[in-house]
Amino acid sequence: DGGITQSPKYLFRKEGQNVTLSCEQNLNHDAMYWYRQDPGQGLRLIYYSQIVNDFQKGDIAEGYSVSREKKESFPLTVTSAQKNPTAFYLCASSPSDSVPYNEQFFGPGTRLTVL
Amino acid sequence: RKEVEQDPGPFNVPEGATVAFNCTYSNSASQSFFWYRQDCRKEPKLLMSVYSSGNEDGRFTAQLNRASQYISLLIRDSKLSDSATYLCVVTPGGGNDMRFGAGTRLTVKP
Numbered sequence: 001d002g003g004i005t006q007s008p009k010y011l012f013r014k015e016g017q018n019v020t021l022s023c024e025q026n027l028n029h030d031a032m033y034w035y036r037q038d039p040g041q042g043l044r045l046i047y048y049s050q051i052v053n054d055f056q057k058g059d060i061a062e063g064y065s066v067s068r069e070k071k072e073s074f075p076l077t078v079t080s081a082q083k084n085p086t087a088f089y090l091c092a093s094s095p096s097d098s099v100p101y102n103e104q105f106f107g108p109g110t111r112l113t114v115l
Numbered sequence: 116r117k118e119v120e121q122d123p124g125p126f127n128v129p130e131g132a133t134v135a136f137n138c139t140y141s142n143s144a145s146q147s148f149f150w151y152r153q154d155c156r157k158e159p160k161l162l163m164s165v166y167s168s169g170n171e172d173g174r175f176t177a178q179l180n181r182a183s184q185y186i187s188l189l190i191r192d193s194k195l196s197d198s199a200t201y202l203c204v205v206t207p208g209g210g211n212d213m214r215f216g217a218g219t220r221l222t223v224k225p
Contacts (some may be wrong), residue, residue: 035215042119043159044203044213090158101147104213106158 004026004107008054008090009113013078013085021110023091032074033104034067035093036060043054050096051075078112116141119205121216127223132193136219138203139185147206148179148186150197153218159202162188193223 004025013019025032031050035043045058049068063082069091074093078085088111092104121138128134140148148165164187165169165177176189186205188199203216 005155030124040123040217042217043213044215069199090154102170103164111156 002019004091004093004105006089006110008106008110009108010083011110013112013114015114016032016080018077018079021073021078021089021091021112022074023107024072025074025105025107026092027093027105028071028093029093030071030096033091033094034058034064034066034074034076035092036089037090038111046076049106061111085112087112117216118142118207118214118223119203121201121203121217121219123217123219125222127222127224128193130195133189133191134193134202135187135189136194136201136203136221137185137187138205138216138219139183140214141184142205142207143181143184145184145205145207148177148203149171149206149213150177150186150188151202151204151215153202154199159215162201175224182192190221191202193221195223195225197221198223 007022033045033048033062044060047066047106048066049055090109091107094102094104119140130142150162151159153159163172165179169178176193178187199222200218202218205214
């Protein structure tokens with residue numbers, strides 16, 4: 001049963017702590033993405049990766065870090081440098097970043113709340 | 116000006132009604148256009164791609180107007196299950212660099 005999984009579904013963090021959000025896909029997709037969604041705003045791109053061991057900053061990368069050691073996995077770390085980390089985080093994947101019109105498939109998301 | 120703009124709504128319509136949403140985009144070089152649907156507290160899912168010639172999928176019709184830089188979504192014979200937020204998505208430079216609108220919320224009432 002192919003798809004994208006994200007864990008955990010809900011995450012609470014104290015200020016000043018780093019936290020890592022998991023994203024795994026078994027769709028054999030090359031490209032993976034991390035978005036952030038805040039109420040009343042569109043999804044904003046944090047980081048994306050087109051191939052293993054390579055990734056690029058999106059529009060709001062400050063305070064975040066990623067790695068892409070395996071094709072299936074693209075974890076996102078929210079560091080203490082991120083000033084407003086409370087948000088809904090969505091991971092997505094697509095077959096290839098170089099092909100136009102490709103649909104992006106989304107995971108179920110992680111809701112992060114900073115206490 | 117935002118790259119992709121949508122009327123946030125909410126649009127409250129009775130079952131069976133026809134409802135239309137518009138979305139404007141700022142980059143005239145944009146190449147790909149989509150409508151995604153997002154249910155409350157869930158992930159977005161592709162509803163339909165929008166082609167230059169327009170396209171229809173059952174009760175849903177999408178249109179693209181490049182001259183005026185907007186896309187539209189028409190829903191006919193609304194169902195209760197159509198209640199959701201509809202996201203307009205534009206790919207400015209091709210590939211998968213997607214830009215999302217903030218969404219239009221639709222509530223279909225009995």
